[in-house]
Amino acid sequence: MTLHPEQTAELAARLDEAATARTPIPQVAAAAGADTDDAYAVQEALVGLRLARGERPVGLKMGLTSHAKMAQMGVSEVIWGRLTDAMEVPDGGAVDTAAYIHPRVEPEVAFLMARDVEPGDSFEEAVAAVAPALELIDSRYADFRFALADVIADNTSAAAFTVGAWQPPPAGLADLPVRLEIDGEAVESGSTAAILGDPRRAFEEAVRLADRHGVRLRKGWVLLAGAATAAVPLRPGAQVRAVVEGLGAAALHAL
Ligand code: 0L1
Ligand code: MG
Numbered sequence: 001m002t003l004h005p006e007q008t009a010e011l012a013a014r015l016d017e018a019a020t021a022r023t024p025i026p027q028v029a030a031a032a033g034a035d036t037d038d039a040y041a042v043q044e045a046l047v048g049l050r051l052a053r054g055e056r057p058v059g060l061k062m063g064l065t066s067h068a069k070m071a072q073m074g075v076s077e078v079i080w081g082r083l084t085d086a087m088e089v090p091d092g093g094a095v096d097t098a099a100y101i102h103p104r105v106e107p108e109v110a111f112l113m114a115r116d117v118e119p120g121d122s123f124e125e126a127v128a129a130v131a132p133a134l135e136l137i138d139s140r141y142a143d144f145r146f147a148l149a150d151v152i153a154d155n156t157s158a159a160a161f162t163v164g165a166w167q168p169p170p171a172g173l174a175d176l177p178v179r180l181e182i183d184g185e186a187v188e189s190g191s192t193a194a195i196l197g198d199p200r201r202a203f204e205e206a207v208r209l210a211d212r213h214g215v216r217l218r219k220g221w222v223l224l225a226g227a228a229t230a231a232v233p234l235r236p237g238a239q240v241r242a243v244v245e246g247l248g249a250a251a252l253h254a255l
Contacts, residue, residue, distance in 0.1 A: 003038040012045035015154055018140040024101050025140060029154075030147035039152035040213050046155055047082045055084040058221060059113075060210060061135065062202045063156035065226025066194045075148055078196065078205050081156030082215075083222060089136075089162045089252050096255045097236045100138040100159055104231035105252075107180045107242030108133040108224050109173065109192055109199045110163045117217040119207055123200045126207075126217070129166035130173065132244040134252055135224055136160035137231055161224055164242070164250035174198035178228035181241040188229035192244065199225040 011028050018025045029039050063079045064070050089095050097103055114128035138159035141150060173192055180188040192199050202225035238254045
C-alpha cells in the first residue's frame with residue numbers, strides 16, 4: 001500500500017461528494033498512486049461514509065466478470081464492491097435518473113446467502129436462492145473513464161440494484177439466455193456464460209477476493225454475480241427488464 005490514511009479518507013470524501021452532488025470528478029485514485037489494496041481501502045472508507053449516514057450493508061457485487069471487460073481493462077481478476085439497503089429498488093419500482101450522474105443498467109444474476117459464508121463453503125451450502133437482477137451502475141468519474149484502482153475505489157460503480165423473484169438454485173446456471181429489454185424491445189442479449197463462464201464461479205471469486213480484505217458474505221445478504229451483457233444508458237421514462245430464461249425477470253422504470 002502506498003497511500004497514507006489521510007489520503008485514503010480524502011479520496012473517499014471526494015468520491016462521496018461526487019455521488020451526492022451528482023457531479024463527476026477526474027480519476028483520482030490511480031493518479032494518487034493507489035494500488036489495488038489502497039483502492040479497496042478507499043472503497044471501504046467511501047461506503048463507511050454511507051453507513052455513518054444510517055445505511056446498512058446488504059451484500060456484495062462482482063464487476064468486470066466478462067472476459068471482454070477484463071481484457072478491455074487489462075486485468076485478469078474480477079473486482080468486487082459493496083451494496084447497501086439504500087441502493088435497493090423493489091422489483092418493478094422506480095429510479096430517479098436525476099439522482100445519478102450517467103446511469104447505465106445491466107442484466108445480472110443474484111444469489112441469496114443461506115448463512116454466514118466461510119472460505120471453502122460450497123455454492124450448494126452457501127446459496128439459498130437465485131434470482132434475475134438488474135444493476136444500475138454510475139461511475140463517479142467524468143465520461144465513465146477510469147483505471148482499475150479508480151473503479152475499485154469508486155465501489156465498482158455500484159449505484160442501485162433490483163432483484164426479481166427468488167427461487168431455489170436450479171441444476172444448471174452456466175448457459176441461460178439473457179435479454180435486457182427497454183420499453184419491450186431487446187436492446188442487448190447474451191448468456192449467463194458471460195459471467196465467468198458460469199455465475200457460480202462469481203460466488204467462489206467473491207468469497208476468495210473479499211476475504212483478502214477481511215470481508216465475508218453474511219446470512220441474508222445478496223451477491224450480484226456480474227453482468228451478462230454490456231450495460232446501456234438509462235434514460236428517463238425507460239421501462240427496463242432483465243430476462244433470464246428459466247429464472248424469470250427483474251424490472252424497474254426510470255423517472
Ligand atoms: O458491475 C460492473 O461490472 C461494473 C464494474 C465497473 C466497471 C464499469 O463501471 O463498467
Ligand atoms: Mg454489474
